[in-house]
Amino acid sequence: MSIGRKEAVAVTIGVLLVTAAFVVPQLRLGIVTPLINSSPDRIKGLADTAPIFGWWNAHIGWGTVPAILIGLATVIWGASVAGRLSWRALTLTAWATSMSWAFALAMIDGWQRGFAGRLTSEHEYLRQVPTITDIPEAVRTFASRIVDFQPHSWITHVSGHPPGALLTFVWLDRIGLGGGAWAGLWCLLFGSSAAAAVLVAVRTLNGEATARLVAPFVAVAPTAIWIAVSADGYFTGVAAWGIALLALAVRGTGRRPVVTGAAAGLVLGWAIFLNYGLALMAVLAVAVLMCASSWRDAVRVLVPAVLAALVVVVAFAIAGFWWFDGYTLVQQRYWQGIANDRPFQYWSWANLASVVCAIGLGSVAGIGRVFEIAAIKRRSGLHLLILAALIAILFADLSMLSKAETERIWLPFEVWLTAAGALLPARTQRWWLSLNVIGALLLNHFILTNW
Numbered sequence: 001m002s003i004g005r006k007e008a009v010a011v012t013i014g015v016l017l018v019t020a021a022f023v024v025p026q027l028r029l030g031i032v033t034p035l036i037n038s039s040p041d042r043i044k045g046l047a048d049t050a051p052i053f054g055w056w057n058a059h060i061g062w063g064t065v066p067a068i069l070i071g072l073a074t075v076i077w078g079a080s081v082a083g084r085l086s087w088r089a090l091t092l093t094a095w096a097t098s099m100s101w102a103f104a105l106a107m108i109d110g111w112q113r114g115f116a117g118r119l120t121s122e123h124e125y126l127r128q129v130p131t132i133t134d135i136p137e138a139v140r141t142f143a144s145r146i147v148d149f150q151p152h153s154w155i156t157h158v159s160g161h162p163p164g165a166l167l168t169f170v171w172l173d174r175i176g177l178g179g180g181a182w183a184g185l186w187c188l189l190f191g192s193s194a195a196a197a198v199l200v201a202v203r204t205l206n207g208e209a210t211a212r213l214v215a216p217f218v219a220v221a222p223t224a225i226w227i228a229v230s231a232d233g234y235f236t237g238v239a240a241w242g243i244a245l246l247a248l249a250v251r252g253t254g255r256r257p258v259v260t261g262a263a264a265g266l267v268l269g270w271a272i273f274l275n276y277g278l279a280l281m282a283v284l285a286v287a288v289l290m291c292a293s294s295w296r297d298a299v300r301v302l303v304p305a306v307l308a309a310l311v312v313v314v315a316f317a318i319a320g321f322w323w324f325d326g327y328t329l330v331q332q333r334y335w336q337g338i339a340n341d342r343p344f345q346y347w348s349w350a351n352l353a354s355v356v357c358a359i360g361l362g363s364v365a366g367i368g369r370v371f372e373i374a375a376i377k378r379r380s381g382l383h384l385l386i387l388a389a390l391i392a393i394l395f396a397d398l399s400m401l402s403k404a405e406t407e408r409i410w411l412p413f414e415v416w417l418t419a420a421g422a423l424l425p426a427r428t429q430r431w432w433l434s435l436n437v438i439g440a441l442l443l444n445h446f447i448l449t450n451w
Helices: 005-027 040-047 064-084 087-107 111-116 125-131 135-140 163-174 180-206 208-219 231-250 256-271 276-289 295-319 323-336 344-359 361-367 373-377 381-398 411-423 426-446
Strands: 054-056 447-449
Touching (some): 005 361, 064 087, 087 180, 087 208, 125 163, 125 180, 135 295, 163 180, 180 208, 180 231, 180 381, 180 411, 208 361, 208 411, 208 426, 231 256, 231 295, 231 411, 256 276, 256 295, 276 295, 276 323, 295 323, 344 361, 344 426, 361 411, 361 426, 426 447
């Protein structure tokens, strides 16, 4: 198979980034290292496999055979199946495949260690759930408990996010779905649904033929390693559907744009109360609005979307939590923790190596073809969404508020990058897809990921 110049350049950069990110920590180059001011034990515990957060541990598990079979079947038959199924069947199949793939990868680490126990660790939301006896009071006092080293401070992940994330797991517990297995299933269902959301958005903006090319890449994306076992998988699904609804509104007719735009605003409004960083989904929202037929159509969608999002903001404000207060305080909390020991001199570029691992070299090759001026000028939705995701990641990286763990934290943006494989020549797509699958399997079998 011949590799085009654009793919070759993109993949070469990706390989060099990943290689350097894994090798540099072994060279002991002062502050160009994952952790400073740390003991050997702390480095092993927090940066053993930097830039990925995990530990070297070659292993197999119950999920090994299913993961290999799912990946192999998608590589061999994914494109042909995607071309034959009805549209509704395709979106459901992509969701089901993504969910099965993510669960199988998690089960390589075992039921408890890989799935049911991941959200019950000392820094996770479920440890805080039993302490919430009065939900209105928890929301009202939420901001006052963000900063560390004070009585009743929230645990790490609760303090680092708006109250929507904690409330979700509290509500699950209240309806009898408490514990790590139910929480993991919730995150798996929402996170894997992002595959269907991406297909809906791409079909709406680029046409069904392009969406069918995207399907295999999003169905078995390496991002699934972190979707099944982290709350960020849940955040990713919510944000992806917000963008998909916005795309439907932009291309809608009659009253539909107003209603669908409002729905998109509600979903994206909820998203920023799950994760402060999801404010950067505004970049992808702008990309979608750029695909409108005229500025009038864009405004017709934008107004109800913004008003609906403000409804969520106002509702939380009335309940006692002001988003901007939380965002200001969470930055203070961030610098009270391990962020001080994670030097920007390493993580400013090692973060990007984590992204390469999370989306796979096949998708990296596709990104090499996204900078096509002609496609951008004709406002190709897929090109604009991928570029917007790259810009959002760049903003997040330069903010210095995302140092390490970005293979998980940036999932809401990474899922859009996985769709870049559809930009590759059709004759090469199966080869690049297989590279994504192999990369995910190797990473999951040789590194025991923390998430």
